[in-house]
Structure formats: C-alpha cells, structure tokens
Amino acid sequence: MASSETEQERIKEGLAEVFTTSSTFYNPVQQFNRDTTVTVINGYIKNQKGSKIRVLEALAASGLRSIRFAKEIPGISEIVCNDFSTEAVECIKKNIELNGVQDIVKPNCEDAMLLMQKCKKRELQFDIVDLDPYGCAGPFLDGAVQCIKNGGLLAVTCTDLAILCGNAFESCHAKYGSVSLKSKACHELALRIVLRSIESAANRYGRYIEPLISISVDFYVRIFVKVHYGMQQAKKSVCKLSMIYQCSGCSSLHFQPMATPKTEHTFAFARGPPVGETCTFCLHKFHLGGPIWSDRIHNLDFINQLLVDLADLKNLGTKERIQGIFTVIKEELQDVPLYYVLDSLASTIRCSAPSQNAFRSAILNAGYKVSYSHAEKNSVKTNAPMSLLWDIFRSWVKKNPISDRHLTDGSVVKEILSKEPQTTIEFDFHDQAIPDSKKKGLLRWQKNPQPEWGPKTRAKKTNETQAEKRERNQGKRKKRKLEQS
Numbered sequence: 188m189a190s191s192e193t194e195q196e197r198i199k200e201g202l203a204e205v206f207t208t209s210s211t212f213y214n215p216v217q218q219f220n221r222d223t224t225v226t227v228i229n230g231y232i233k234n235q236k237g238s239k240i241r242v243l244e245a246l247a248a249s250g251l252r253s254i255r256f257a258k259e260i261p262g263i264s265e266i267v268c269n270d271f272s273t274e275a276v277e278c279i280k281k282n283i284e285l286n287g288v289q290d291i292v293k294p295n296c297e298d299a300m301l302l303m304q305k306c307k308k309r310e311l312q313f314d315i316v317d318l319d320p321y322g323c324a325g326p327f328l329d330g331a332v333q334c335i336k337n338g339g340l341l342a343v344t345c346t347d348l349a350i351l352c353g354n355a356f357e358s359c360h361a362k363y364g365s366v367s368l369k370s371k372a373c374h375e376l377a378l379r380i381v382l383r384s385i386e387s388a389a390n391r392y393g394r395y396i397e398p399l400i401s402i403s404v405d406f407y408v409r410i411f412v413k414v415h416y417g418m419q420q421a422k423k424s425v426c427k428l429s430m431i432y433q434c435s436g437c438s439s440l441h442f443q444p445m446a447t448p449k450t451e452h453t454f455a456f457a458r459g460p461p462v463g464e465t466c467t468f469c470l471h472k473f474h475l476g477g478p479i480w481s482d483r484i485h486n487l488d489f490i491n492q493l494l495v496d497l498a499d500l501k502n503l504g505t506k507e508r509i510q511g512i513f514t515v516i517k518e519e520l521q522d523v524p525l526y527y528v529l530d531s532l533a534s535t536i537r538c539s540a541p542s543q544n545a546f547r548s549a550i551l552n553a554g555y556k557v558s559y560s561h562a563e564k565n566s567v568k569t570n571a572p573m574s575l576l577w578d579i580f581r582s583w584v585k586k587n588p589i590s591d592r593h594l595t596d597g598s599v600v601k602e603i604l605s606k607e608p609q610t611t612i613e614f615d616f617h618d619q620a621i622p623d624s625k626k627k628g629l630l631r632w633q634k635n636p637q638p639e640w641g642p643k644t645r646a647k648k649t650n651e652t653q654a655e656k657r658e659r660n661q662g663k664r665k666k667r668k669l670e671q672s
C-alpha cells in the first residue's frame with residue numbers, strides 16, 4: 188500500500204535527498220553510521236583497481252544509503268537496493284527517480300535471506316554486502332557470508348546492544364552463540380561477540396573473515412570485514428577465539444584461548460584454565476563468558492589510508508567525529524582484547540580515582556603499554572597484568588587513604604589492600620600518557636547531542652513515541668520481581 192503524501196518527510200543527507208515514510212523513517216543518529224560506511228567503501232573500492240563493483244543493500248528501507256553510495260562513491264557499477272516491504276520499495280523507487288540514479292541503483296522487493304541464498308553462485312556474488320537491520324543481524328549472516336565474492340566486503344550493524352552487553356546473556360547465546368557478560372568493557376565485548384558470530388557463519392562454508400574496522404558507538408556496533416575463501420585459514424579460527432573469566436568480586440579479566448597453533452597447519456589443545464577456583468586478588472569466584480573473537484579487530488594500514496582519504500570526502504556531515512574515532516582506534520593497543528574503566532576500578536577499592544594521566548603514567552613507568560578504547564571514554568587498555576593495576580591502587584591509597592569502614596572482613600577492598608605492593612609505583616608524569624588524539628583536541632567521545640539519542644525501534648504501526656514507550660515500560664522489571672517473590 189502506497190503511503191499518502193501527508194505521511195512523508197523529505198530529508199537531505201550527504202548528496203542524497205529522499206522521502207521517508209512512517210515505515211522507512213529517517214534516523215539522524217545513524218548518519219555517522221552511513222558517513223562511516225561511505226568512507227570505508229570508498230577506501231575499499233580504491234584498492235580494487237578497475238574491477239566492476241556490485242553492491243547489495245539487503246535491508247534498505249528508504250534507500251537513502253544506496254543512493255548516497257551511488258552519488259558519493261566513484262566506481263560502483265550496480266547497487267541492488269532490497270527491502271521485503273512493498274511500501275518501502277515504492278518509496279525506494281521514488282527516491283531513485285528523485286536523485287537520478289536509475290542507472291546504478293536497482294530496487295528489489297524480496298526476503299533478504301532468500302535473495303542472499305540465491306546469489307551464492309560465484310557468478311552472482313556481490314563485492315560488497317551491507318546489513319543494517321533493526322536489532323540483531325544474526326539471522327542474515329549465513330546468507331551474507333555466502334553471497335560475497337572472495338575478498339569482498341561485509342558491513343554489519345547490530346543495534347541490540349542491551350543483549351550483547353550482558354543483559355540476558357542467555358538471549359545473547361541464542362542469537363549470537365556466545366555468552367555475554369555484565370562487564371565494564373561490554374562495548375568492545377559486543378564487537379568481539381558479533382565478530383565471532385560472523386566468523387562462525389563464514390567457517391561453515393570454508394571461509395574466514397579479516398576485520399578491517401570495528402566500531403562501537405551510540406548504542407550500536409558497526410563492523411567491516413573482508414570475507415575470504417580458504418579452508419586452512421578457516422581451521423585457524425579456533426586459535427582466534429577465547430573464553431573469558433571475569434572475577435565476580437574485583438572484575439579482573441582472564442582469557443582462555445580455545446586452542447593454540449602448534450605448527451603452520453596443526454593445532455594443540457588449549458592448556459587451562461588460566462585462573463584457579465577463586466580470584467587470587469579478592470577470593471571471589473569467576474563468571475564465564477564467550478567465546479569471543481580475541482584476535483585483532485582493526486586493520487591499521489587500512490585505517491591510516493581512510494584517515495588520509497577523509498580530506499577528499501566533502502559530503503560527510505559527521506566527518507569531524509569520524510576523524511576523532513578513527514584516530515582513537517588507530518591508537519588502541521591492537522593485541523589487547525577488552526579494557527578496564529578507571530572510575531570503576533577506583534570504586535572497587537572505594538577510593539577517589541587517580542587522574543587518567545597519573546594512572547597511565549604509572550603503567551608506562553612500570554614498563555607496560557596503555558591506550559584508550561574508542562568504545563569507552565574512561566577506558567584503560569593495557570598489556571600490564573592485573574596484579575600491577577592493583578599495585579598502582581595500593582600505592583595510590585597509601586597517599587589517598589580510604590575510610591576504615593570499607594575494610595570489612597571478606598570484602599574485596601580488604602582482600603586487595605591487605606597485601607603490600609610488589610612493584611614500586613611511580614606516578615610521575617610520563618610523556619606518552621596523553622595520546623595525540625587528545626593533544627590535537629579531536630572529537631573523540633561525543634556527548635549525546637539530543638534527547639531520544641539512540642537506536643529507533645523497529646518500524647511499527649502504532650503512534651506511540653519513544654517517551655511514551657519508556658513510560659509504559661517503567662517499573663516493569665520491578666513489578667515482575669515483586670510478582671515472583
């Protein structure tokens with residue numbers, strides 16, 4: 188059913204101008220997602236020298252994304268702009284005409300999963316597949332990894348961060364095949380769970396992924412990977428995955444790889460576990476999460492190229508933010524999965540938090556590396572062992588004593604602070620404590636610019652606003668608890 192004129196809204200983004208309807212609404216929050224995608228696809232195509240590029244946007248809604256690709260990225264020969272809803276496809280057709288991109292963007296009305304399955308023959312495969320669903324991309328991964336050419340680019344959004352970040356870990360396992368944890372590092376954990384899920388889908392077809400850039404912002408994750416053929420490499424996947432032990436008392440993290448490489452083509456069972464029955468720092472038990480992708484999640488050469496290319500991309504409304512986030516990503520320690528959050532470590536010890544500069548200097552002065560993570564403003568990503576981090580706090584508390592009332596028997600604080608530091612901690616300022624992205628004042632972690640900032644809910648028939656929904660849902664969990672008790 189075609190929507191009436193009154194329902195429509197005409198919006199501009201990048202070089203595109205599109206009509207949207209109640210079912211193909213425009214979400215300004217996702218402009219960063221679309222701008223980033225234009226940047227990444229542009230960089231990817233530049234490396235494909237002269238080949239014909241075919242793109243599939245599997246869940247296209249208004250078609251805004253496809254139209255932007257057609258108008259802003261040189262070198263694309265065809266974009267299949269697909270949506271299951273006939274209303275959406277009517278909207279797409281109108282928008283294609285409005286923007287004059289009929290020669291490149293082809294509207295298509297089909298179940299995305301069927302369409303991708305139909306395109307798994309090599310001659311029908313796409314160079315680039317973009318999945319931008321409402322919520323979980325899980326159901327689409329199996330088709331996506333099959334309908335991509337060797338070395339093709341897969342872009343995946345997931346907006347169900349609550350599940351990926353440890354609320355209902357059992358749902359996360361059902362949807363993605365991994366147990367999530369309530370962890371301060373949950374935003375990077377989400378990236379690594381989705382990466383494992385894509386890799387697992389690819390491995391079933393003798394394929395494997397190569398992550399290019401993995402981004403966690405504004406309540407969604409956006410992941411760009413190349414998908415290659417190679418049974419040998421697919422077997423190596425087992426060495427790129429780990430289980431996580433997170434202490435239920437002090438939140439220290441420990442990784443258990445699923446296997447280790449023995450020779451170039453053989454593998455050894457993993458030795459473990461990496462922890463005892465209880466935590467050596469606080470004597471609490473561990474929570475088990477995973478498996479997660481514990482290999483690299485970005486390709487630095489590619490990101491460096493994108494940062495250079497950014498100068499030439501004139502139509503990106505969120506360019507400043509892209510530059511900021513890509514630069515922080517470039518500065519991340521690439522071989523250290525996850526991170527701690529400084530305030531949260533301090534609150535475990537019930538002390539005032541040292542400044543980031545002091546804490547990072549102490550790590551660097553002890554001979555270890557440290558970086559931020561783009562996924563969390565107050566993050567500490569380091570190759571230093573947890574014992575060193577607690578030593579830093581033990582030394583910090585000697586200078587900044589805490590109240591005795593926190594030192595109750597059996598408490599995490601008392602267990603950790605009752606031991607003397609094993610390392611001499613120097614808080615003197617270290618010149619690498621402040622990364623370039625901060626010195627240059629780049630836009631690194633943007634504050635939410637407006638209320639209702641977040642993923643919009645699935646297109647629906649009711650007229651309920653987000654605020655009304657929030658009100659309706661308020662107290663639900665509490666109520667449920669009361670009913671159960």
Ligand SMILES: [Zn+2]
Binds near residue numbers: 466468
């Ligand atoms: Zn502990």
